[in-house]
Amino acid sequence: MTAANSRPRASSTGAAIPQSAQSQPARSADIDLAAIRHNVATLAAHVAPAKTMVVVKADAYGHGALPVALAAQAAGAHIIGTAHLEEALALREAGLTGELVAWLHTPDAAFAEALAADIQIGVSGWELSRVISAAAAIGHPAQVHLKVDTGLGRNGCPLPDWPALLAEAAAAEAAGHIKVVGIFSHLAMSEELAHHCTPDQLATFEEALGYVREAGLNPTYRHIANTAAAIAWPEAKYDLVRVGLGTYGLSPFADKTPEDLGLIPAMTLRTRVANVKDVPVGTGVSYGWRYHTHDGSRLALIPMGYADGIPRPAVAGPVSIHGTTYNCVGTVAMDQFVLDLSQHPQAQATVNVGDEAILFGPPPAPSATAWADAAGTINYEIVTRISPRTPRRYRNAEFRLTLHTAEHTSAFAAALAGYLRPGDGIILSGELGAGKTTFTQGLATGLGIEAAITSPTFVLARHHENPTGPQLVHVDAYRLTDAQELYDIDLDRTVPDAITVVEWGQDKAEELFTSWLQIELIREVGGAADTTDFSDEDVDEPRQLIIRPHGPRFQTLTAIQELAQLVAAAATGGEEPQP
Numbered sequence: 223m224t225a226a227n228s229r230p231r232a233s234s235t236g237a238a239i240p241q242s243a244q245s246q247p248a249r250s251a252d253i254d255l256a257a258i259r260h261n262v263a264t265l266a267a268h269v270a271p272a273k274t275m276v277v278v279k280a281d282a283y284g285h286g287a288l289p290v291a292l293a294a295q296a297a298g299a300h301i302i303g304t305a306h307l308e309e310a311l312a313l314r315e316a317g318l319t320g321e322l323v324a325w326l327h328t329p330d331a332a333f334a335e336a337l338a339a340d341i342q343i344g345v346s347g348w349e350l351s352r353v354i355s356a357a358a359a360i361g362h363p364a365q366v367h368l369k370v371d372t373g374l375g376r377n378g379c380p381l382p383d384w385p386a387l388l389a390e391a392a393a394a395e396a397a398g399h400i401k402v403v404g405i406f407s408h409l410a411m412s413e414e415l416a417h418h419c420t421p422d423q424l425a426t427f428e429e430a431l432g433y434v435r436e437a438g439l440n441p442t443y444r445h446i447a448n449t450a451a452a453i454a455w456p457e458a459k460y461d462l463v464r465v466g467l468g469t470y471g472l473s474p475f476a477d478k479t480p481e482d483l484g485l486i487p488a489m490t491l492r493t494r495v496a497n498v499k500d501v502p503v504g505t506g507v508s509y510g511w512r513y514h515t516h517d518g519s520r521l522a523l524i525p526m527g528y529a530d531g532i533p534r535p536a537v538a539g540p541v542s543i544h545g546t547t548y549n550c551v552g553t554v555a556m557d558q559f560v561l562d563l564s565q566h567p568q569a570q571a572t573v574n575v576g577d578e579a580i581l582f583g584p585p586p587a588p589s590a591t592a593w594a595d596a597a598g599t600i601n602y603e604i605v606t607r608i609s610p611r612t613p614r615r616y617r618n619a620e621f622r623l624t625l626h627t628a629e630h631t632s633a634f635a636a637a638l639a640g641y642l643r644p645g646d647g648i649i650l651s652g653e654l655g656a657g658k659t660t661f662t663q664g665l666a667t668g669l670g671i672e673a674a675i676t677s678p679t680f681v682l683a684r685h686h687e688n689p690t691g692p693q694l695v696h697v698d699a700y701r702l703t704d705a706q707e708l709y710d711i712d713l714d715r716t717v718p719d720a721i722t723v724v725e726w727g728q729d730k731a732e733e734l735f736t737s738w739l740q741i742e743l744i745r746e747v748g749g750a751a752d753t754t755d756f757s758d759e760d761v762d763e764p765r766q767l768i769i770r771p772h773g774p775r776f777q778t779l780t781a782i783q784e785l786a787q788l789v790a791a792a793a794t795g796g797e798e799p800q801p
């Protein structure tokens with residue numbers, strides 16, 4: 223192994239660093255994709271048989287459009303929605319398949335490009351003629367959702383102009399330029415359950431739908447409900463609901479928490495205490511001295527400010543340290559704000575420089591809604607405004623892929639090899655005959671190793687040297703009882719410079735790695751698998767592959783995007799079973 227191929231380690235001792243002991247980034251917005259999947263599945267079940275559009279505009283309310291869109295689709299979202307065409311196009315370019323719609327345009331919108339990318343277009347009026355010419359130019363019909371203004375007073379066609387817009391659309395549909403797939407509108411105060419606004423808007427929507435029938439149009443999707451309406455107004459469900467806020471585990475209702483709704487907040491905003499100091503009574507704190515300590519006070523400095531998206535007016539915003547919640551005092555600055563720890567005299571002694579500080583997250587952490595209350599805004603804005611200076615870390619990502627043949631399995635593994643770096647681990651599970659050896663052989667091929675891969679069952683670990691790159695260490699942990707035994711066979715020595723594949727390593731091998739992929743192979747044909755037969759690895763029957771990335775290297779947006787692209791390429795590449 224050359225020096226150029228070895229990567230810096232978190233410790234100079236050479237020992238494997240347990241995940242828990244690794245240094246955390248200075249600040250991060252941790253996105254729990256399992257929470258996203260849970261929330262989408264919960265909302266989709268609530269509105270069924272109506273379908274679910276998950277709204278990922280504004281980078282998925284700050285959570286990351288692509289990871290959220292993928293998680294939403296995995297959890298049963300039928301359509302992904304954005305405001306801008308550019309947002310939808312970026313998702314397509316990142317490999318997102320499936321139905322995708324965007325609805326807020328300016329005259330320079332790239333309609334032809336959007337149509338070529340099979341993006342559906344929301345139309346409120348002037349856009350229709352532009353979409354028709356774009357469709358004519360590219361030679362296939364545009365899928366259009368016509369928007370009517372039922373009382374929000376923003377976008378959408380006013381009712382008096384609606385019949386004319388429908389007539390133009392019907393003519394274009396007859397001419398084969400467009401297909402009207404949707405009719406939609408947006409509600410102004412669906413979270414106000416006692417106000418007449420929503421019933422009025424629904425009545426106007428019914429009237430608008432009457433004109434749609436008269437025009438001879440037959441859309442697949444009639445949709446008007448956002449999260450609050452999807453939850454609280456059953457009569458607003460129609461064929462499809464558009465959920466944004468609920469996807470992210472936040473409540474649109476003043477009197478209901480996410481837990482009341484069965485939702486889990488997906489974003490945790492965290493940093494570490496940057497300074498702690500004792501100051502005299504009457505010390506002025508932060509710009510403008512809007513706060514003076516009233517006892518001899520201990521102050522903690524939180525290194526996030528309005529440049530990170532913390533609202534400057536959010537004086538008294540909550541921060542949890544070791545489970546105790548302190549409130550911000552004084553002005554929020556660009557990069558930092560201050561807590562007065564003497565708000566909790568007993569707990570304050572436990573706070574040290576470097577301790578984790580959680581601004582908001584799922585309970586028991588303070589909520590994004592508490593920050594919204596402190597800032598005089600809504601929870602939507604709190605999560606959406608967290609700036610790019612705060613890196614997102616994705617937890618509980620999960621990719622699923624059907625591998626149709628043994629050849630498809632090894633081709634995917636070979637492609638995956640190009641994505642791996644020395645030090646990465648793969649914890650590979652699957653019953654005997656599920657294709658673990660085929661997979662590992664593909665990985666070896668992708669790394670440039672020519673040796674035949676055989677099961678390491680009887681030797682525990684095989685080291686495959688590689689003249690051109692990292693060696694492949696192939697381990698069978700089946701007969702090992704705990705992680706210590708992996709250290710006993712000296713794996714911690716080779717891990718930093720190798721790609722290490724551990725079969726049967728779940729709940730044992732995690733400690734060896736800083737970052738690893740947990741990969742599961744599942745034979746779709748169940749039944750009479752002879753569990754002592756090693757020979758049926760090559761049988762060409764489909765396998766389900768599940769990848770779960772762990773550790774800092776695989777938790778970045780870039781890593782998630784790269785994995786998504788590998789999986790998307792393999793999904794389209796393997797459709798034709800090889801003879």
Ligand SMILES: *Cc1c(COP(=O)(O)O)cnc(C)c1O
Binds near residue numbers: 279448449466467474
């Ligand atoms: C943002 C948006 C939504 C999502 O609203 P939530 O209240 O976040 O569920 C739905 N429809 C349209 C047109 C939107 O712009």
